[in-house]
Amino acid sequence: MRARTAIIASVADQGVAALTNILVLVAAARLSTVADFARFSAVYLVFTVLLGVFGAYTGQPLVLKRGDGEETREACRSAFVFTVAASAALGALLAGVCVLLPGDTARALTVLGLVLPVVLGQDSLRYAFSTLRRPHLALSSDLVRLLCVLGVLSAQEYGTGPDRLIAVWGLSALPALLLSAALLHRATAGTPVRLRPLMRRGYLGARFVVEFGVGNATSQLSVLGLGAVGSPLLVGALRGATTLFGPLNVLYTSATSFGPPLLGRVTDERRRVRATGALAAVLALTAALWAAALMLLPDRAGRELLGDTWPVAASLLPATGSQYAAMAAGTCGLLALRMLDPRTTLSIQVVFSLTAVAFMAGGYVLGGVPGAAWGLCVGSVCKAAATWARVARIRRRKPVPDHAVTAGALPSAP
Template identity: 75%
Template sequence: MRARTAIVCSVADQGVAALTNILVLVTAARLSTVAEFARFSAVYLVFTVLLGVSGAHTGQPLVLRRGGSEEARGACRSAVAFTLIAAEVLGAALAGVCLLVPGATANALMALGLVLPVVLGQDIMRYAFSTLHLPHLALAGDVLRLVCVLGALALQPHGAPAARLVVVWGLAALPALLLSAALLHRRVAGAPVRPGALLRRGHLGRRFVVEFAVGNATGQLSVLGLGAVGSPLVVGALRGATTLFGPLNVLFTSATGFGPPLLGRLAGERRRVRAAAVLAAVLAAVAAAWATVLALLPDPAGRRLLGDTWPTAAALLPATGSQYTAMAVGTCGLLALRMLDPRTTLAIQVVFSLASVAFLTGGYALGGVPGAAWGLCLGSGCKAVATWTRVARLANRTAAARTPLSAAAARPGESS
């Protein structure tokens, strides 16, 4: 596939995936009471963490391979097999534990455990198609999932419990999983399958999981923690606000997960860094424009989007919009670092993710939910500055190392 067509298909695929995520949460908000949406949001947040771990451990190392080789085809089969096995084991454990715990939230988590192999299996195939330079096949699967998921949720009655919505959302992805599996099998049939290789020492995914844990999951789990020690409505309020930025959230995650195969088509590190900088500027502008549109949205229109959750979410839009603008810059900076030297991203993720948790907690203590939102914004801004500072230093160091020595410098014993 030509580079321009691949980029268009990849961007379209990320857009469809983003649209699916935001419409799922919007539909759930409209179907649910405030309490039920808070439960659904908490479960969806758990799923987001598990999805990120799966992508970090299995998907991101996969897309760094050369897509035309037999080794890459075998790696795709191994990644899919490993993900399905791991999801079945983890899902069964989650469902079994929650079966013994009373409460509506436990029931929703048990439902997540039952559908986990379907949703994680469909996602890892997107990475496989990206690795094989077949983003149009990933797009086909995601379009089918969008249609099936929204159609199934639209048939649910108002006030449906969170557990029921989770089951419907998960099982509705089954047709997309089957289609993706059939399309992938035609491309990788006969390649060796070694899922155990993803557990061996030295697998690059281990490092990426640590980065994700400190870079993404820490902040999300801290939101759950605030809901546990404070008020459960904190989760619903913050998730309601971030739901409105769902497309950007998916695009940011996809930048590091699916960006390397696309930027890898460019010759030279300088061109890749410039492309990442342009992408950062574009995404930041989109985030700022989207935040402005949401801030000007009339209250009746907002209630049609999020139902009873709209008033609390609307109050957080300035902070959340600023946060996503900073996240656009920082995410593209991490993508540039991943292309320059992936070993440099871990320290930044650790330091500034822990700082974000501190800002979140301190903001909540000082100003409640709005203070927590501004704390997250401050953390994202600091992380963006640090990331691009590191990119500039690495780029300058690489350029200096490649500068040819003059004749005089090569023969220091001679005088000019």
């Protein structure tokens, strides 16, 4: 596939995935009371963390591979099988524990455990198709996913519990999973499944999981923690605000996950870094324009989107919009570092993600929910500045040969 066609297909796929993500949360907000949406948001947040963990462990090392030879096809096939098997085991454990606990949130977590292999397996195939340079296959699968999720959610009534919403959302991914699995089998026919390389010591995915844990997962779990010790509605308020930026959130994640195969087509290292900087500027401008459009949205239209959650979410739009503009720069800075030297990002993730959590907690103490949102924004600004400062330092070093970077080619971590 030509580079331009691949880029168009990849962008379209991320757009469809983003639309699916935001429509799920919008539908849940409209179908739920404020309390039920807070419960659904908490469970969906758990799924988001698990999605990031599996994406970091199997997906991100996968997309660093180049070419579509037998080794790459084998890696794609193995990553999918590993994801389904591991998520099934984890989901069974989650369901087995939560089924013994009381409450609506525990029931929804039980259901999440049962559908986990379906939703995580379908997402892992997107990484495989990106690595194989066949993003049009991922686009086809995600279109099926979008149509199915719209169909099942539109059939639900107001007042539907979070456990039922999680069930219909998760099972709606099954047709897309089956389609993607068939397409992957056809694209990788004849290659073996080798799971041992994904579990060996020094596997690059383990390092990426640590980065995700101290980065995205730390801030998300800290929101749950503040909701538990402070106001439970904090989770719903912050989740409602970020729901409105759902397309940008997916695009940022996709830039890190699916950017390397596309930017890897650019042979010159300096041009790749410049292209990443241009992408950061475009995404930051998009975030600013999106935030401005949301702040101009009439109250009636906002309630059509988020129902009873709209008033609290609308009050956070200036802070959340500023945060997402800063996140654009930080995400693309991490992408540049990932291509220059994948092992240089961990320290930044550790220091500045924990800093963001501290700013959020301090902001909550000083200014409640709006203060927490502004604290997250300040943390994102600091992280973005640190990533691009590291990129500049690496670029000032003596140039090294621009070899292909693969998960297996990197030395083991000490």
